[in-house]
Amino acid sequence: MFDAKTKILIVDDMSTMRRLVKKACVGLGFSNIEEAEDGQKAWEKLQAAGDFQLIISDWNMPNCTGLEFLKKVRADSKFKKMPFVLLTAEAEASQMAEAIQLGVSNCIVKPFTPDILKQKLEQTHKKVSG
Numbered sequence: 001m002f003d004a005k006t007k008i009l010i011v012d013d014m015s016t017m018r019r020l021v022k023k024a025c026v027g028l029g030f031s032n033i034e035e036a037e038d039g040q041k042a043w044e045k046l047q048a049a050g051d052f053q054l055i056i057s058d059w060n061m062p063n064c065t066g067l068e069f070l071k072k073v074r075a076d077s078k079f080k081k082m083p084f085v086l087l088t089a090e091a092e093a094s095q096m097a098e099a100i101q102l103g104v105s106n107c108i109v110k111p112f113t114p115d116i117l118k119q120k121l122e123q124t125h126k127k128v129s130g
Contacts, residue, residue, distance in 0.1 A: 001118075002054060002083075002125050004029040011035070011042040011057035011069065012087065017110075021056055021087070024114040028121070039064030043072050046079065054124075059088040059095075067099060074103045083128045085120060087112075 008030055012018045018035045025033055034052070036042035040063040046052055055073065059066040066086050073079045083105045088095070091109045099107060106124040108116060 001028075001122050002030075005032055006030060006053045007032045007034070007049075007051055008054045008056060009034050009036060009042055009045060009052045011037075011039060011055065011061070011066065013038050013058065013061040017058065017087070021117070024117045025056075027114050028118055038062055039066060039069030039072075042069055046073070050078065052082065054121075055082060055084045057084065057086055059086050059090065059099075067102065070099065070102050070104055081128070083124050085124055 008025060010018050010021045010033060012021065022033050022035065034045060036045050038061045039057065042055070042057065043064065057066040057069055070084055070086065073082060073084055085106045085108060086099055086104050087108050087110055089110045096107060105127060106120050108120050
């Protein structure tokens with residue numbers, strides 16, 4: 001599993017969903033968590049801080065979707081290997097295939113439980129550290 005000090009960026013246009021994800025992450029022992037309300041703001045935070053170690057992003061957001069944000073992250077040499085988990089209400093196979101092609105580390109279908117988040121983060125950690 002990721003270290004408890006892992007710096008996480010949670011991206012979602014709905015503050016309620018950001019709160020739920022953050023609460024689940026805190027429940028897993030994480031404390032270094034920041035939030036952004038869309039992919040554009042997340043990209044700005046990522047560029048400014050540069051020290052995030054994990055991104056958990058919603059797929060459907062205004063201004064810059066999770067997929068567009070993923071493309072930006074993977075195109076930048078500084079961030080291209082960063083674990084990136086997409087949250088989505090859409091479990092369309094074609095959409096998932098596109099996300100996988102773009103290099104997403106994992107996907108979580110909403111609604112999800114803290115246990116599912118833990119499971120997906122463990123899978124993601126194995127994938128990126130293995």
